[in-house]
Amino acid sequence: MWQKMLLAYSLPLILLILVVLLCATMYLRSRTETEVRAGAVQAQIQADSFLSQYLESMDFILQQLQxxxxxxxxxxxxxxxxxxxxxxxxxxxxxxxxxxxxxxxxxxxxxxxxxxxxxxxxxxxxxxxxxxxxxxxxxxxxxxxxxxxxxxxxxxxxxxxxxxxxxxxxxxxxxxxxxxxxxxxxxxxxxxxxxxxxxxxxQLRQILRNARTIEGSLLFLSDEEGHVLLSTEEEEDAENNLAVLAPAAKDWTIVTVGSDQYYSLTHLLSVNGWSLVSLIPVTRFRRQFRWLSWMFGVMVLLLVAATAGISYVVARYYSNRIVFLNERMKDVQSGEITAHTRISLPVEGSHDEMDTLYRNFDYMIEEVQKLLKAQYRLGRTVSETEMKALQAQINPHFLYNTLDLINWGAMDYGADEVASLARNLGQFYRLSLNHGRSAITIDDELRHVQSYINIENAHYGGRIELQLAVPDEIREYACLNITLQPFVENSIVHGMGDHADIRGCRICIDAELQDGDILFTVTDDGPGIDSDTAQNIVTAKPGSGNKGFGIGNVNFRIKLCYGDSYGVTYLPPEETTGILQEDDRERRSPVCQEPNEREHRPGTRVRIRIQALHLEELEKLVGA
Known part of the structure; x- marks a missing residue:
């Protein structure tokens, strides 16, 4: 075991030492290289000063002669x-x-x-x-x-x-x-x-030679077209090689001249734009940093040896104590889980982490016993929960089947109204539950609203009129389940339901695409609501007990799904006149533009903004 502990202690430290030394070496190398490069650049600037002085003087004398x-x-x-x-x-x-x-x-x-x-x-x-x-x-x-x-x-x-x-x-x-x-x-x-x-x-060649910061460097001066005029080398063959190189050389890139490799550094003369190119031998340049490699190697050897020695001592000390604890754990593994034997510490008066581990070992055994008992009780609770979940899945199907039996039975006995009511109720609950999914197509959502209206018309004697002005291309998109039905329900309950003098209700649902969003408008010809009541309905929190819980819940779900820029907005009463506003009549479908005798009531108009997403996109967004 101590061998593993030795490796566990020493390897991270050695790796850390290597990383630190490597980073320090790289830093020193970078600083040294930066200084060497800066020296080469400075030497070129000084050479530029001397060369430019000569060239300016030549140009001045020539102008005097001319x-x-x-x-x-x-x-x-x-x-x-x-x-x-x-x-x-x-x-x-x-x-x-x-x-x-x-x-x-x-x-x-x-x-x-x-x-x-x-x-x-x-x-x-x-x-x-x-x-x-x-x-x-x-x-x-x-x-x-x-x-x-x-x-x-x-x-x-x-x-x-x-x-x-x-x-x-x-x-x-x-x-x-x-x-x-x-x-x-x-x-x-x-x-x-x-x-x-x-x-x-x-004289000029000597200036170039004085600009060499590293032994063996080559410098040459070329004109705007890349023709070499002067170099530190007097041999014609060398200058020919440089002439071929001059147009393609870039700063601090490796180029080849003859059989040797050089770093290339180009400086443009201030007087006429000529190129002063320094070719620094790669081998001699890298030789500047050889001492860093030697220093890195020596320090690594010394620190690795020290780390290995210290790790060996620590590993042997703790491995002996771990072996002692391991023997006790084997006793527990053999079945002595109920034993309450206290562990005697191998070193009296010690209070390090291993001692704490010894003292808590018996307490751990007691906790394990408690967990075993709790696990037994939890197992029984899980089984009961799974049974209830199975029943919850069976109950909706039982309801659907029962409604289908009522529908077929009513049709057999000629009770068409009962059969229609059973069909609409079955469709209403199927679309409400939606197999447990949160997303539904807008077409199915409108069918859900239509089923609800059909059921309510059975109660109110067909006095509720629903108008749908939703284009087919919008019906292909998706929305959250039960998005529109709460607004239709509000129009009926707070219209005909709360006012006995109102004998009928007309509701219109309109939709349009606007900047990548879908804008629903639900309008009714009821008594309308004031702005304070509308604000309370929209901002009602789930579980707050407000009577507007359904609308508040829809607004909360929309913002949670799409973001704060989406949600429900009640238009002020002065912006609502009957079933439709004047500025909307030209835009909307003729279905929502039919006149009716109840237009003198203020009515209510609600706008619901959601993002235009197809069913697969919305299911992915809500994680369905």
Whole structure:
């Protein structure tokens, strides 16, 4: 037994410890991961600041060159435009003037390279420092797109290679912004002179490398169309792989570059909407949290060992006491239920839960004896109740059969009135009891009312007239059993029954569909009732002794079944004039519109609102 108790004690604790440690580890991992990710985002923001400063400066220098009037005048000079007619001295003078402009721009903006592409036939096109042949633009990435962009008057960015100042044998890659200077000659010929401003790609690449928060991360800069301009890797193959990746990468999703997997993080530059993408190696990223796994494992081993040791001691202690109690229970199981032997506690003076269990054991035996006796008496009571229930089921059938015998006997002896009365009474009780169900179709409810009227007409000599204006489509719906009959009964009892001067009674039942509900209207031409009496009738509680108990019970059942927005409403006396209101005559069936000589009495009109449900839906609602 102690082994089971050991498991019962230790397993929940161990599971709890595991859950707590796991949650703590996950929390720490989440916090650490959040900080690492925030660091990567912050590094991108800082890189954005540096890169944007360079790009804004390039754009500013380029705008200065485009707006330089001296440069425009030199290029617009006819002699400059027609290089074929210029001699060596003129070309040198032109070179000197242009070179002075570009040198001054570089001096004013240290760290930037400026230059211009001139026709290949120009002698200084081979300068390769400030001046480049126009044909050299064909070596740039996507030359056709570049030429089309410049001719449209827009600027473009490319990585261009230029010679170093003071060391013409070496060259450096520059991130270059190019823009056109448009010159229109007197002859109408339009010439484009692309000028460029560049910054060393190595400087920008170092900014990208400084933005790496995890060793082995890759960063690259791509333009609006996804073309990679710069990356932390100088190899051309690596940049080609990144170029394929750039358009599809999403933040913190795993992407594959070559054979390695990376987390991708994209940041848009504030200056021009370029994408700065960080690729963080998945393995190195997860390595940041390896210490959490080690800590989790060590703490689990220590706590599990401590929990198992404590659980073993507690299990052995309580298992010995449970074994002692189990022996006593075996005695009871063998038949000693009437025994009154007190249990001696194994440890004197102890008052824990097991001691309380020992002390109450004998009391439990006494209670079991009492329950056995009560169970015997209850068995006899249940048998008697089942017999009464069987009799209650037999009695209605006995009544139906008796009424059928009276009906057939009366027909055999020609007593048609007695036969009709027996048929109506039988149908009335069948529909009233409804086999114990609470739901009934509206058509059967109207038949129930008609049976009641037929029985009452036998008593009042046919002076009660019932008019039914209920369309067939409404008769297919269902209502609670005995919903309309109490209102018809009220019209008769408080009309002809309470007033001997009233010799006849006319009752109309109307129904219509309204916003998914069924609205019944029961109207009579009786003396009517005041508003206080109507309120008391509607609000009468079941069992309160009020004479309006039947109407109050119907209202209570409707609200209980459908909700508080449904129920019974008595219209004020001033809204009731005879059998029908004027505003209802156009809407209702012609059956309820026949004039009668009793319209001078105020009459009573009651509205009953229920939900439009079919029989199966209503039975499901009431749980029938």
């Amino acid at each position: 707006g330089n009037r001296d440069l425009e005048e030199l290029l617009a000079d006819s002699q400059t435009a027609s290089s074929g007619s210029k001699n060596l001295m003129e070309e040198y003078r032109e070179y000197y003037s242009l070179n002075y402009i570009f040198q001054k721009a570089e001096v004013d903006n240290n760290g930037y390279r400026v230059g211009m592409y001139v026709p290949d036939e120009a002698l200084y096109a081979i300068n390769q420092y400030h001046f480049f042949p126009a044909s050299a633009m064909q070596t740039a990435d996507r030359p056709e797109v570049l030429e089309q962009t410049l001719r449209s008057g827009q600027s473009a960015y490319r990585i261009m290679t230029m010679k170093e100042s003071g060391n013409p044998n070496t060259s450096q890659a520059y991130l270059t912004e190019l823009a056109p200077i448009v010159i229109t000659e007197p002859s109408g010929l339009v010439r484009f002179y692309p000028v460029q401003v560049g910054v060393r790609a190595a």
